[in-house]
Amino acid sequence: MNLISRPFEITSIFRKEILAMSAYKVADAQGLIKLDAMENPYNWPEDLKLAWLATLKDCPINRYPDPTAQELSQTIKRTYQIDDQFDVMLGNGSDEIIQLLLMALPNTASVMAPAPGFVMYKQLSDCLGLNYLSIPLRADDFDLDLPTMLETIRLYQPSVIFLAYPNNPTGNLFSHSAILEIINLAKGLVVIDEAYAPFADASFIDSLPAHDNLLVMRTVSKLGLAGLRLGYIIGRPAIIEQLNKIRLPYNINSLTQLSANFALCNYAIFDFQTNKICRERSRIFNQLNTLTGIIAYPSSANFILFKTSTDQANRIFLAIKEQGVLIKDMSSQGGLLADCLRVTIGKPVENDAFITALKNCL
Numbered sequence: 001m002n003l004i005s006r007p008f009e010i011t012s013i014f015r016k017e018i019l020a021m022s023a024y025k026v027a028d029a030q031g032l033i034k035l036d037a038m039e040n041p042y043n044w045p046e047d048l049k050l051a052w053l054a055t056l057k058d059c060p061i062n063r064y065p066d067p068t069a070q071e072l073s074q075t076i077k078r079t080y081q082i083d084d085q086f087d088v089m090l091g092n093g094s095d096e097i098i099q100l101l102l103m104a105l106p107n108t109a110s111v112m113a114p115a116p117g118f119v120m121y122k123q124l125s126d127c128l129g130l131n132y133l134s135i136p137l138r139a140d141d142f143d144l145d146l147p148t149m150l151e152t153i154r155l156y157q158p159s160v161i162f163l164a165y166p167n168n169p170t171g172n173l174f175s176h177s178a179i180l181e182i183i184n185l186a187k188g189l190v191v192i193d194e195a196y197a198p199f200a201d202a203s204f205i206d207s208l209p210a211h212d213n214l215l216v217m218r219t220v221s222k223l224g225l226a227g228l229r230l231g232y233i234i235g236r237p238a239i240i241e242q243l244n245k246i247r248l249p250y251n252i253n254s255l256t257q258l259s260a261n262f263a264l265c266n267y268a269i270f271d272f273q274t275n276k277i278c279r280e281r282s283r284i285f286n287q288l289n290t291l292t293g294i295i296a297y298p299s300s301a302n303f304i305l306f307k308t309s310t311d312q313a314n315r316i317f318l319a320i321k322e323q324g325v326l327i328k329d330m331s332s333q334g335g336l337l338a339d340c341l342r343v344t345i346g347k348p349v350e351n352d353a354f355i356t357a358l359k360n361c362l
């Protein structure tokens, strides 16, 4: 065989930002109780599944999907009582919406978000070579460091500010008045990421009319439809119009459009499931705080962040996994997350298995 050797350098092909990144890793959960990814642990009752399958039966999968997902968009607006003066754009998960928004910015733009926060804000900003401004939360209560955020806005005028409400991975709701001060000072867009709205009694949707730079982003993933990949962003038509220009025309497939529409039209199932999850959240929070060496932080989401004794987090994470329960080790991120683990609220038996496994290794 005559192999021709050519000088070929991967590093000369790809942008330096890409070469410096590492891919988002998802742990293998096979055979484990899965309490690592903020999924709703409940599926649907049989009769609801059959009704859902009946709606899929005549789906024209030989055709391209509706590029504007008219029916699903209307159902979302109706379900969450979104005023007609606002537009809704759908994404393949809210992750895709974050990506679209950042892709639309000039490459000199700054993006600001608190830390610790949702990893995709930074991952996608870095990938696009944007200037990512990470502002540490207050150490005592994980609330926004408002003076530093306001100062950073004055200095850098970020094009986009992301605020997850409730925040991932800390689980708390930031101060409402602090968020309003940020929205009022910012000349760029402020995205309130309400991925955990189903578990929190709070939203900025009602604040949309008063602030022309405000966007509210949501997802059906944590609600109980993570497999569909559907997120949406609500805002003024003038802003949504720009994002729609770079959205791929068929980003929401036909099966997702039909299934999400069906699910939202049967919303009672989610109210039932999320109420159960919230009750379990209080039970597990209380149990964690009775354990010596563990501090659980209050959560308005479907997970709980908790602190272990110094330098024990990774050992405890592995010991819990050894007993068949997968949670998330946050400790390697350091900073405010040093010694911290995060557990998603599952079914009562799963949560009990987690508590038992944890007790066994303290």
Ligand SMILES: *Cc1c(COP(=O)(O)O)cnc(C)c1O
Pocket (backbone or CB within 6 Å): 038, 092, 093, 094, 095, 096, 118, 164, 167, 168, 193, 195, 218, 219, 220, 221, 226, 229, 230, 231
């Ligand atoms: C999970 C999560 C998302 C991503 O949701 P998808 O719609 O599944 O892409 C966005 N923001 C926050 C804060 C999250 O925790």
